[in-house]
Amino acid sequence: MPKYRKGTGPIPRPTPVTQPFWDGTREHRLMLQKCGNGHVFYYARTHCPVCLSNELDWVEASGRGRLYSYTVVRRPQSEAFAEDCPYVVAAITLDEGPRMTSLLVECDPDGVQELIDRPVEVVWDDVAEGLAMPYFRPV
Numbered sequence: 232m233p234k235y236r237k238g239t240g241p242i243p244r245p246t247p248v249t250q251p252f253w254d255g256t257r258e259h260r261l262m263l264q265k266c267g268n269g270h271v272f273y274y275a276r277t278h279c280p281v282c283l284s285n286e287l288d289w290v291e292a293s294g295r296g297r298l299y300s301y302t303v304v305r306r307p308q309s310e311a312f313a314e315d316c317p318y319v320v321a322a323i324t325l326d327e328g329p330r331m332t333s334l335l336v337e338c339d340p341d342g343v344q345e346l347i348d349r350p351v352e353v354v355w356d357d358v359a360e361g362l363a364m365p366y367f368r369p370v
C-alpha cells in the first residue's frame with residue numbers, strides 16, 4: 232500500500248456523526264449519506280442539506296469522480312505538512328453527485344490543469360489504526 236503523505240500532519244478525529252464514514256475508511260469503502268428522499272451528500276451531517284430530513288442511511292460510493300478544481304500547496308500551513316509540499320488539494324465531483332475536497336496524488340502538481348474534468352478514482356492512505364484517508368488519482 233503506497234504511503235502518499237510523508238508529513239506528520241494531524242489525522243481526523245471522528246465524531247458520533249462522522250464515525251460511520253471513518254469506519255468505512257477502515258475497509259477502504261467510501262461512504263456517503265443518503266436521505267429518505269434520495270438526496271446523496273457529503274460531508275456527514277445530522278440532516279439532509281436539501282430537504283432537512285433526518286432519516287439518513289449510509290451508502291457506499293463507487294470511488295469514482297471527476298476533477299472539478301484544485302490548488303497546489305507549495306508553502307505548508309504548518310511544519311507538519313512541510314515534507315508533503317508541493318501537494319494538490321482537489322475538489323472532486325463524485326459520480327454520485329456530491330463534491331468532496333481531498334488530495335490529488337500520483338500526478339505532477341505543475342500539470343494538474345490538464346486534468347480538469349478528467350476521471351479520477353479513490354486511493355487509500357492508512358494513516359492510523361482503523362482509519363484511512365481517501366485521496367484521488369487520475370484514471
Ligand SMILES: [Zn+2]
Binds near residue numbers: 266267269282283
Ligand atoms: Zn433530502
